[in-house]
Amino acid sequence: MKKLRITVDGKVFDVVVETLDEQGRPTVGQPGVPAFQQTSIAPPPSSAPKPAASAVPAGAGAVTSPLAGRVVSIDCQVGQKVASGTQLATVEAMKMNTFVYAEHDGTVATIHVAPADVVEEGQVLVTLS
Amino acid sequence: MPIKKELIEELEARREKVLAGGGKDKLEARRKKGLMTARDRLDNLFQEGTFMEFGMHAQHACHNFGMEKKELPADGVVSGTGYVGNRPVAAYSEDFTVAGGSLGAMHAQKICDIMDYAQQSGMPVVCFNDSGGARIQEGVESLSGYGKVFFKNVYLSGVVPQIAVIAGPCAGGAAYSPALTDFQVMVKDQANMFITGPEVIFAATGQKCTMAEVGSAAAHATISGNIHFVADNDAHAVAIVRKLLSFLPSNNIMDPPHDLARPLVLDDDPGMDDLVPEDGKNPINVKDVIGRLVDDADFLEVQMDFAKNIVVGFGRIQGVVVGIIANQSAVKAGAIDIDASDKAARFIRFCNIFNTPIVTLVDTGGFLPGVAQERGGIIRHGAKMLFSYGAATVPKITIILRKAYGGAYLAMCSQDLGADLVFAWPTAEIAVMGAEGAVKILYKREIEKDPSCEAKLIADYRAKFASPYQAAGKGLITDVIRPAQTRAMVAMALRNTLSKRETRPPKKHGNIPL
Numbered sequence: 294m295k296k297l298r299i300t301v302d303g304k305v306f307d308v309v310v311e312t313l314d315e316q317g318r319p320t321v322g323q324p325g326v327p328a329f330q331q332t333s334i335a336p337p338p339s340s341a342p343k344p345a346a347s348a349v350p351a352g353a354g355a356v357t358s359p360l361a362g363r364v365v366s367i368d369c370q371v372g373q374k375v376a377s378g379t380q381l382a383t384v385e386a387m388k389m390n391t392f393v394y395a396e397h398d399g400t401v402a403t404i405h406v407a408p409a410d411v412v413e414e415g416q417v418l419v420t421l422s
Numbered sequence: 423m424p425i426k427k428e429l430i431e432e433l434e435a436r437r438e439k440v441l442a443g444g445g446k447d448k449l450e451a452r453r454k455k456g457l458m459t460a461r462d463r464l465d466n467l468f469q470e471g472t473f474m475e476f477g478m479h480a481q482h483a484c485h486n487f488g489m490e491k492k493e494l495p496a497d498g499v500v501s502g503t504g505y506v507g508n509r510p511v512a513a514y515s516e517d518f519t520v521a522g523g524s525l526g527a528m529h530a531q532k533i534c535d536i537m538d539y540a541q542q543s544g545m546p547v548v549c550f551n552d553s554g555g556a557r558i559q560e561g562v563e564s565l566s567g568y569g570k571v572f573f574k575n576v577y578l579s580g581v582v583p584q585i586a587v588i589a590g591p592c593a594g595g596a597a598y599s600p601a602l603t604d605f606q607v608m609v610k611d612q613a614n615m616f617i618t619g620p621e622v623i624f625a626a627t628g629q630k631c632t633m634a635e636v637g638s639a640a641a642h643a644t645i646s647g648n649i650h651f652v653a654d655n656d657a658h659a660v661a662i663v664r665k666l667l668s669f670l671p672s673n674n675i676m677d678p679p680h681d682l683a684r685p686l687v688l689d690d691d692p693g694m695d696d697l698v699p700e701d702g703k704n705p706i707n708v709k710d711v712i713g714r715l716v717d718d719a720d721f722l723e724v725q726m727d728f729a730k731n732i733v734v735g736f737g738r739i740q741g742v743v744v745g746i747i748a749n750q751s752a753v754k755a756g757a758i759d760i761d762a763s764d765k766a767a768r769f770i771r772f773c774n775i776f777n778t779p780i781v782t783l784v785d786t787g788g789f790l791p792g793v794a795q796e797r798g799g800i801i802r803h804g805a806k807m808l809f810s811y812g813a814a815t816v817p818k819i820t821i822i823l824r825k826a827y828g829g830a831y832l833a834m835c836s837q838d839l840g841a842d843l844v845f846a847w848p849t850a851e852i853a854v855m856g857a858e859g860a861v862k863i864l865y866k867r868e869i870e871k872d873p874s875c876e877a878k879l880i881a882d883y884r885a886k887f888a889s890p891y892q893a894a895g896k897g898l899i900t901d902v903i904r905p906a907q908t909r910a911m912v913a914m915a916l917r918n919t920l921s922k923r924e925t926r927p928p929k930k931h932g933n934i935p936l
Contacts, residue, residue, distance in 0.1 A: 328719065330663050332652045334610060336644035336725055337634040360754050361792065388825060389755035389788030389855050390703045414792070 323386040324416045354399060362386025364410045369419065373401045382406075393418060438493040440478050442822040443521025450693040452519065457612060458656035460500045460517035463550045463589065464755075467513060467849040468504025471809040478540070484526060487559045491929055495518050497528040500552075501536040503545065506667050507679075513541035515550040515645045516592055523555030525596070529557070530567025537574040540553045544673035546583040548663055551600055568595050569840045573794055575602035580775045582673045585666060587659045588639075588649070589930055602773055605666060605724070606649040607659050608639040615642060615649075647728040647761060659909055665722055669736035669743050671776050678778050680920075681741035692734040694905040698849055700886075702824060705752040706768045708733055708783060711744055711823065715739060715781075715909055721746070724769060729761035730754075734769040739781065740913035742897030742920065745773035748783035749834065751824070758830050760803040767806035770814055779817035779916055785824045787856070789833075817919035819912055822890065822899070837898050842922065843906070843915045844899040846890035852898070855885040 299306045365383040369375060375387030375395045383392045406418050441461065443449055451460045458466065464473055482489065488813045498521050501514035514536050516523040533549075540547045556564040578584055579602065586600030587607040592615040598608050600615070608615065616635035623629050623636070633640055642648040651666075653659035671678045694714050697706060713719040716737030723735040732753040734747050745767050749756035758766075773780050789795070789804055811818070811833070819843040826834065829853060835841045846852065854860070861879045862869065869876050886892070890902045903911050 319773070329661075329722065330658075331662075331723060331726060332610070332654050334640045334643050334652045334660070336727075337640045339635060360757070360790070362755075374797075378776055385703065387757045387790070388703070388827070389705060389707065389751055389757035389787055390701075391752075391755050408483055 298359060321355070335402055353421075354402065354419060355417045356381055356395065358382075358384050358393065358412045358414060358416050358418055358420040359391060360384070360386050361414045362391065362412060364406050364408050364412060364418070365390060367390075367404055367406070367419075369401045371401050371404060375399060375401060375421065376401060384412060384418075397421070433881070436479060441672075443495055443517050444521075448519040448576060448672065450547040456655065457833045458589075459519065460523075460550065460552065461930045462855065463515045463587075463660060464500060464502070464513055464654060466657060466683070467506060467548060467663060467841075468506070468511070470504065472505040473502055474504065475500065476536055477501060480528050480532055481805060482525075482526050482528045484560045484563075486561070489559045492521075493519070493527075494521070497526065497532060498523050499529045499532050501524075501532050503539070504666055508604075508843045509667075509672055509679075510543070510545045511548060511667065512536050512543075512545050512907055513548040513550070516590075518552045521557060522642040524554050524557035525564055525567050525571075526557035526560040527563040527567050530564075530570050531827065533571050534574050535557075537571075537578055541578050541581055544582060545676070545786055546585065546667060546669075546670065546672060547603075548585045548586045549600070550588070550589050550604070551592045551596070553596060553876065554591060555593050555596050557825055565595075566593070570696040572602060575599055579604070580674060583667075583670045585663055588615050589659060589661060591615075593619060593922060601648065605651070605896075606642075607651040607662050608642060609653045609656060609659050610639040612638050614638060626933060640780070641764070641793075643727045643898045645728075647725065647765065650724050652727070668815060669722060669738075669778075671778075674775055674777070676777070678743035678776065680743050681738065681919075684741040686740055686917060688910040688914065690904070690906040691909050692874065692906050694908055698823075698847070698905055702849060703853070705755070706823065708754045708785065708787065708823075711783060712737065712748060715742070715783075715912065716746070725765050729759070729765045731756055731759065732762040732766050734766060736778075739789075739909065741915040742913070743783045745769060745778045746781050746783065746917065747835075749786040749825075751785045752788065756786040756825070757788060758786055758804065758833065759790040759795055760798050761798055763800070763803040763807050763833075763905050767803075767810040770807070770810035774810070774814035774816050777816055779819065780811075780835065781912060781916075782811075782818070782820040783833065784826045784834040785831045786827070786834060787825050790825045790829045804829070804833060807820045807933065808839065809934045811835045813835040813934075814840070815922075817916060817922050818842050819915045820844045821908060821912065822850040823905075824849045824851060825911055826850060826852045828853075842919050845901055845903050845911055845915075846894070847901045847908075848890065848902055850890035850893075850902070851888040852893040857888060860887070897911075899920050 297308050309381040315376050320416055362384040365385045369381045377397045381395055381397045384391045385422050404421040444472050452459055483496050498517050499514055503510055514533050530914050584603035587604040587606045597615045616637035620631050639652045643652045651662045697710050712721050721735050721737040731750050733750050818835050818841045819836045837844050857880045863881050895898050
């Protein structure tokens, strides 16, 4: 969609121009037209035993570090109710902060690490109940 | 005298029989289950009335196991050409209602014939795989048929785009035909693909597993990286194919469908400035950057659920079709690992084959450290990225958003690897390594004597080297630009570089470290 201003004999007209496909429908990707929908999918559960990366076994409610690094901050408190997507901790690795989020709603039951701790990939940082 | 009525009637009768595939009841049963038939898939792919069928009356020549009495309409595969987006495309679609879509000699010949035609005419090939596998009654002829199809896949590779839709079972050797194409779309829930399934795995190794684990769209989209797109159903799969084709040229001597009639707009985009966090350590969702860079935020992401630390896909920048490769600092800090290297390298090579300019967005602290990475061959896999970029002769435009360290800086299409133009944001940090590591090496003795000086040394090093100006001073980048200028500058750079022609010494092919 494009806005154009046309002047005819000193009269100004503001017009909106839209490109249509061969069936006369607005082409995909134009504002106001739903964007092309792609499907995202989650990995299937694995029956292979997970390697024990840390002292705390990964179980239900375990929130793990996505990569090896150093804990910058714990961004939640024990007993805090969190919604899916809440930031729980910050891990620094590769000169970048990685935020770790809750994958589902819950209450922070245990915090297993403290700032400045070095953590491995897959290590449990926080357990939600 | 007009043509004899009986001849027309015979033709119509024969056509009707073939169109019914394995029987009208079977076709209806599929539709009731929410599945498309082989012909439905082609009808949905092509613009109405443009389908031209090849080999409708083909028949098998098998006389074993009572096969001589069986008629298999179209020998279980519907093939032909039609129009997609007003351009001709070849396609074949396996018919599961005819002998389970099994592949025999004639079935294979029909596939090879349509592929030959597509290659000679320079049109993409789309296939719908929905087959129980080899037609056992035809014995080794069936096996040979697979071999011939694989050979054609290889023969056409790099000449015309090939897109495979895995719409049903795709087991054993059959899985290698889609694997040899450029893009694989898999329909979730109704399709599976594997070399050995759970039963054979258990019989051979004693390992227990589920089909979801080894053969589902979810497994291949997220873990194995075998497929490029997940479709919700047949209609969605067809929509993905059409969308993908809208970015691709018909063959390797044509340009992709650019829209160059569109006037160049060189206005700033202040929204891009707003995306950059004040703290350089905090991640940027690079998909937001891409969304502002491409026209109408229309970006077709390839392998969106695999190696999410790198983002690849197609878009248009002020009309010019581009392939975008971008570090995703919001996942694994944007570090490049084995899977990310493989994903990017394959995509870069596709763009190069099909004359698609490459735009690279750099924001990575480096290659991912770790025992598993080193033992898994990150050297060999990371080298694929270097090789692909170095070998690509299409226009290559690089934008260094923030972090560009060490080998990963080079691997993300640096000027030294042949980028035509390199832009850097003022937030760029182009350095051989991070300040902490560098200071430990440069001032080892000083720090041993007086550890308190380390923090100041790090700050000094960062101030001096964690910027774009060292690299700019050495002529390694074209210009430092505000994020808001990015879309305009890249659009202009693309238009200016579009007529680039680079010729290299003739050879069969380079030896990419596979």
